Amino acid sequence: MSNALNDxxxxxxxxxxxxxxxxxxxxxxxxxxxxxxxxSLEGSDSVKVLRTVAKLERAYDxxxxxxxxxxxxxxRDAAQLVVAVLEEQR
Amino acid sequence: MTVPAETKxxxxxxxxxxxxxxxxxxxxxxxxxxxxxxxxxxGIETRLLLGRAFESYPGVVHGGIAxxxxxEIMGNLLVLRVGATVFTTTLRTRYLAPLKIxxxxxxVATTDAGPDTPAPLRxxxxxxxxxxxxxxxxxxxxxxxxxxxxxxxxxxxxSDAALVQQAITAHRIEN
Numbered sequence: 001m002s003n004a005l006n007d008x009x010x011x012x013x014x015x016x017x018x019x020x021x022x023x024x025x026x027x028x029x030x031x032x033x034x035x036x037x038x039x040s041l042e043g044s045d046s047v048k049v050l051r052t053v054a055k056l057e058r059a060y061d062x063x064x065x066x067x068x069x070x071x072x073x074x075x076r077d078a079a080q081l082v083v084a085v086l087e088e089q090r
Numbered sequence: 091m092t093v094p095a096e097t098k099x100x101x102x103x104x105x106x107x108x109x110x111x112x113x114x115x116x117x118x119x120x121x122x123x124x125x126x127x128x129x130x131x132x133g134i135e136t137r138l139l140l141g142r143a144f145e146s147y148p149g150v151v152h153g154g155i156a157x158x159x160x161x162e163i164m165g166n167l168l169v170l171r172v173g174a175t176v177f178t179t180t181l182r183t184r185y186l187a188p189l190k191i192x193x194x195x196x197x198v199a200t201t202d203a204g205p206d207t208p209a210p211l212r213x214x215x216x217x218x219x220x221x222x223x224x225x226x227x228x229x230x231x232x233x234x235x236x237x238x239x240x241x242x243x244x245x246x247x248x249s250d251a252a253l254v255q256q257a258i259t260a261h262r263i264e265n
Contacts, residue, residue: 050186054227058214063182063229 013079103257114162151189160228164213
């Protein structure tokens with residue numbers, strides 16, 4: 001993987017996750033705060049969250065475990081998990 | 091006339107073997123999936139429209155079949171990309187939404203791997219519904235085999251193995 005991914009910060013990933021959530025949920029990005037509970041978003045369901053996770057895995061070339069994925073509540077949770085997994089891979 | 095890459099049929103190398111029976115891609119295996127492939131950008135894609143012989147719950151395609159489709163397309167892409175036979179070592183499937191019997195889906199495979207990529211070789215696949223939404227995603231690692239290793243692992247004669255290797259080389263997909 002490129003060195004660029006080794007330097008990814010939580011804020012970087014928050015921006016990416018926000019874009020992915022906005023696209024998947026069909027909502028404007030400014031309605032998706034980093035600490036908003038994803039299950040409270042309009043039209044939220046588990047499939048949309050899983051699709052977002054699948055795109056996140058692809059974007060960062062990582063694999064997340066189900067127990068990690070199903071514990072995610074917010075955009076920040078997802079971003080922190082991605083950064084933690086990337087750090088483990090270094 | 092130039093045929094766009096997206097519509098070009100991808101020739102799988104095994105078809106040079108008369109009567110090959112690959113469950114995934116042999117046109118002569120009546121119990122198989124009989125998948126065919128076309129180029130999709132730097133990757134390849136296949137279309138699947140499955141009947142009840144591949145059912146799990148009523149009206150739902152069996153999850154193992156979905157994984158088989160992903161493995162088949164990723165494996166073929168890597169063979170044609172790296173120019174060698176590859177064997178699956180790990181494969182993880184994420185099921186996002188059921189695949190329905192009688193509905194046409196697309197499965198697209200991509201990889202960054204090339205002939206000089208060290209093993210394991212990673213590929214990704216996704217099965218998309220008619221509206222483009224993801225139903226299944228898969229990621230897998232593959233181990234390339236030398237011609238000699240491939241011959242030892244298959245029930246194949248030296249001459250047929252040479253034919254397959256020639257076909258792999260002839261149908262290589264460049265990055």
